[in-house]
Amino acid sequence: MNNFDYSRASDVADAIRLLSADPGAKLIAGGTNLIDLMKENVERPSRLIDISRLPLREIEETASGGLRVGALVPNSDLAYHPLIEQRYPLLGSAILAGASAQLRNMASVGGNLMQRTRCAYFYDTATPCNKRSPGTGCSALDGLNRNHAILGTSKSCIATNPSDMSVALAALGALVHIAGPNGQRTIALTDFHRLPDDKPHLDTNLGSGEIITAIELPPRGFARNYSYLKIRDRLSYAFALVSVAAALELEGNAIGEARLALGGVAHKPWRSLEAEAALRGQAATPDHFGHAADLLLQGATARSHNGFKIELARRAIVRTLMQAASATPQSQAHKKIA
């Protein structure tokens, strides 16, 4: 780890001021990804601004009937919060599918959104990587790319976003509240992360000097018909090859509203309004779910080792929608896939 200066922010405005004053500075809260990246010399901040003591730990109901979650709420506290368990169990399930109990105790909600790809080439400073060192090339394109993206890729980067929480947040239509030198703004979670295009070093649309203060969940929680299914190389504590967040509102067997998002397949949580629109008004059957899966996976392309993900994703989407429709969500502890 490089030597760095350390400051403790006294409030959000102070954090923004410190961040704006030093282009090499980074915010730190849980530190579960940043410290790892610093140990690998991928990140070499000149200063760490400790925001872990800022008062951003509230979970409160909004006037519209949704929920506002402070950016520093630990992942485990959010997953186990009674209002999440009752009203947004898809989110709780996705969070508990990620990392380990220790890391979930440490990691913050805002930090989860800011975590970087686990592409092995991004971590290996001896190899070219456009995300780590812009302009050097992408080692994954023709390298070992079994874990890499099949959707929204570019010639510059085929890395995936590793978050489980973000996949559920995308499906739920969450908002991200941001504060910065020019005041406050709110953007959709689906607009927070970027596709790589020709600027893969930019993971998010967060501007310089900006800080996430909260995420907001809309009133619709899909608490009855939902499931989060994560497919990975071992049964726990591994990143997704493919994950699916599915949420339905059913009237009898007819689909009123449908939400669908994928993890492990793209540079951001992958959602298709077209696929969701195709489900509305249809019967909740495997055929209709298969059609939605095809729409969601439209344009999927494989590199040399990750072609299996396309069929895996298609099957996982259908399976997860079936779990959601039958109100038998995937258990993250009991591994049998119904």
Next chain:
Amino acid sequence: MADTSIPKPISINLVVNGEKRALEIVPWTTLLDALRDRLELTGTKKGCDHGQCGACTVLVDGRRVNSCMTLAVMKDGAEITTIEGLGRDGTLHPLQQAFIDHDAFQCGYCTPGQICSAAGLLAEGRARDADEIRELMSGNLCRCGAYPNIVAAIEQAMSRS
């Protein structure tokens, strides 16, 4: 700032296993290194040093965390419990006794982390059966493969707590 200019050490206070400890520490010192190298509490082990194996698990303000992924300076004022602080007055913690009863280790290197993690798991109160214990202990690897006995030990401690 160039890497050659070394920021001044920062004064922090920790309560480690019930005892107040003052430290002058550079900001890039992990809690794991502070415990092992500065406070000579070598029960907490360095395995992967990347948050992947759980050997460094300790309790910070009662919650289990990876001490290798924690900067000591950020925990100023916190209460830290390590494997050395779990037993009281010469009596083993019920989890320590359960690990002995069930032979829940071979080489023992992961054991302090396993036991601290299990103490966190018991305090969280989320595990109700063996599958849930396995899932909520998945952040602690055991290369000797003592998992069945570790689960049995935790079930014993859980049933008696």
